[in-house]
Amino acid sequence: MGYTYELCRFLCGLTSEAVTDTVRNDVGMKTLDWLGCAVGALRLPAARSLMEVLSDVAGEKGCTAVGLGGKVPAPYAAFSNGAVGHALEYDDVNKVSITHPGAVVIPAAFAAAEKYDRTYEEYVLAVVSGYEAMIRLGASLNPSHYEYWHATGTCGAFAAAAAAGKLLNLDTEGMQRAFGIAATMASGLVAVFGTDAKIVNVGNAAQNGLTAAELASKGFTAPTDAIERKKGYAQAASGPASVSFRGGALGKKLMIEDSYYKIHASCGHTHSALDALFSLMKASEFKAEDVQKIEIRAYRKAVELTGEFRNASETEAKFSMPYCIAAGLLRGKVTLEEFSPELLHSPEVESLRKKIIVQEDSDYTRLYPEKRKESVRILLPGRTLYQEVDLPDGKPTREFLVKKFRSLAERNLSEKKAENILHSVMSMSPETPVGELGEAITENCAI
Numbered sequence: 001m002g003y004t005y006e007l008c009r010f011l012c013g014l015t016s017e018a019v020t021d022t023v024r025n026d027v028g029m030k031t032l033d034w035l036g037c038a039v040g041a042l043r044l045p046a047a048r049s050l051m052e053v054l055s056d057v058a059g060e061k062g063c064t065a066v067g068l069g070g071k072v073p074a075p076y077a078a079f080s081n082g083a084v085g086h087a088l089e090y091d092d093v094n095k096v097s098i099t100h101p102g103a104v105v106i107p108a109a110f111a112a113a114e115k116y117d118r119t120y121e122e123y124v125l126a127v128v129s130g131y132e133a134m135i136r137l138g139a140s141l142n143p144s145h146y147e148y149w150h151a152t153g154t155c156g157a158f159a160a161a162a163a164a165g166k167l168l169n170l171d172t173e174g175m176q177r178a179f180g181i182a183a184t185m186a187s188g189l190v191a192v193f194g195t196d197a198k199i200v201n202v203g204n205a206a207q208n209g210l211t212a213a214e215l216a217s218k219g220f221t222a223p224t225d226a227i228e229r230k231k232g233y234a235q236a237a238s239g240p241a242s243v244s245f246r247g248g249a250l251g252k253k254l255m256i257e258d259s260y261y262k263i264h265a266s267c268g269h270t271h272s273a274l275d276a277l278f279s280l281m282k283a284s285e286f287k288a289e290d291v292q293k294i295e296i297r298a299y300r301k302a303v304e305l306t307g308e309f310r311n312a313s314e315t316e317a318k319f320s321m322p323y324c325i326a327a328g329l330l331r332g333k334v335t336l337e338e339f340s341p342e343l344l345h346s347p348e349v350e351s352l353r354k355k356i357i358v359q360e361d362s363d364y365t366r367l368y369p370e371k372r373k374e375s376v377r378i379l380l381p382g383r384t385l386y387q388e389v390d391l392p393d394g395k396p397t398r399e400f401l402v403k404k405f406r407s408l409a410e411r412n413l414s415e416k417k418a419e420n421i422l423h424s425v426m427s428m429s430p431e432t433p434v435g436e437l438g439e440a441i442t443e444n445c446a447i
Contacts (some may be wrong), residue, residue: 003228003243007136008175010250011129011162016121019128023254027124029398032405032425033092033261034085034106035441038066039421040336040408041087042447046196050080050203051447063114064438069446074111075207078160081107083203086152088336089318090408093268094131094259095391096247096369097138100152100202101159101259105130107206108160112167112213113434120437121430122167128256130163135255137227139246143369145238146190146301153188153201154237158227160209161216168217173224180222181212183233193305194319260394261401264334266318269302271392272374273321277328280378280385288329288352293379296321297361299368307358311349314339325376326352335407417444 062071065080086103109126138155161182165175185208188201227233234243309322317323326349327338364373375388409418424440
C-alpha cells in the first residue's frame with residue numbers, strides 16, 4: 001500500500017467519466033501547443049541533427065516524427081518529438097513539480113496511440129494520466145531533487161510510462177512494474193542546461209517511459225515499489241526525505257489543471273519577473289533610456305540558473321534573467337523574435353545589462369516551489385516603480401494559444417500547411433484514430 005501502488009492504482013482506475021469537457025478541451029490545446037513548439041523548432045541546428053539521425057530509420061510504416069516525411073519506430077518517434085518539442089523552451093510547465101509535462105507526456109502518448117491504433121478519447125485519458133504522474137511525482141521529490149536532476153527528464157520517464165501504460169491497458173501491478181523499469185532508466189542532469197543536451201533529457205524520458213510500459217505489458221519483472229523502497233528512486237535521486245503526495249489527495253482534482261502554458265519564450269524561472277516588468281510598463285509610461293537601475297529579487301534557484309547576463313547564443317539568453325529583462329524592456333515582449341542575433345548583441349542590450357541587478361530574496365526562497373515569487377524595482381528620474389508577482393501568468397485564452405501556434409508553425413511552414421494542422425487538431429472527435437492526426441502532421445510538416 002505504498003506510494004507507487006497508490007499512484008498506479010489511481011492511474012489505472014481513471015476513466016473518461018473523470019475527464020470534464022474543460023480538461024478534454026485543454027488536452028487538445030496542449031497538443032496544439034506542443035505541435036507549435038515542435039514545428040517552430042525544426043530548423044534549429046539541434047533539430048536538424050535529430051532529423052539526420054532519424055532519416056536512417058525512416059520508412060513508410062511506424063509512427064509520426066514531426067519534421068520527417070516518413071515514419072519511424074515508436075521509440076524513435078517519442079524521443080524525437082520529445083526533444084524537438086522542448087527545443088524552443090516554449091512548452092507548458094507545472095510550477096510545483098518544476099517540470100514541462102507536455103513535452104514528455106504528449107510524444108509518448110502519441111507514439112503509443114499510433115502504434116496500437118487507439119482513439120483520440122483513449123489518447124486524452126493517457127495524456128491526463130501522464131500529467132498526473134509527472135506532477136505528483138515531481139511535487140513529491142522536489143525541491144531537493146532539482147538540485148542536480150532535471151525533473152522533466154527524470155519524473156518524465158514515469159509520466160511517459162503512465163501514459164503509454166494506460167494505452168496498453170496495464171493493470172495496477174503491471175503499471176507498478178512499468179514504473180519499476182522506468183525508475184532504473186530515469187535520468188537527466190541540471191548541469192546540461194543552456195546546451196542542446198537539455199532536450200536529450202526530454203526525448204530520453206519519452207522514449208524510456210514508452211519502452212518501460214511495453215516491457216511491462218510483456219511480463220517483464222521489476223520492483224513494484226521502486227519509488228519509495230529502500231535504495232529506491234526517491235532515496236537515490238532526492239535524498240533521505242520521505243516521499244509524500246503534494247498537491248491534494250488523489251482524485252480531488254486532476255493535476256493537468258495545474259499545468260500552465262508559457263507566455264514568454266524563455267526559461268520559466270524568468271517569468272514572474274517578466275510579468276512584473278510588463279505590468280509596470282503597462283501602468284506607467286517610460287522609455288528604456290530613462291531607466292537608471294533595475295533591481296530584481298528572486299528565489300535562489302532562479303538566481304542560480306538565470307541570474308547572470310548571458311547572450312552568446314539564443315539558448316544561453318533564454319536562461320539569463322538580465323538579458324530577458326533587457327529585451328522585454330526594449331521590445332515590450334519576450335517572444336522568439338527577442339532572441340535574434342541582432343538583438344542579442346545590440347548596443348541597447350549592452351547598455352541595459354549594466355543597469356540590471358539580480359539578487360536572492362531569502363523569503364522568496366522559503367516559498368519556492370509552491371510560489372515563484374519575484375519582484376522588479378525600476379529606478380527612474382524622480383520616481384521608483386515596484387511590482388511583485390507570486391506566480392507567473394499561465395492561463396491564456398484559447399485565442400492566444402491559436403495565435404501562438406500560428407506564429408510558431410509559420411516560422412517553418414506555409415500558412416496553408418499550418419492551417420491544415422490546426423484544423424486537424426481542432427476537429428478530432430472521441431472516436432477518431434490518433435493515426436489520422438499523425439498522417440496530417442507527416443503530410444504537412446516535412447522539412
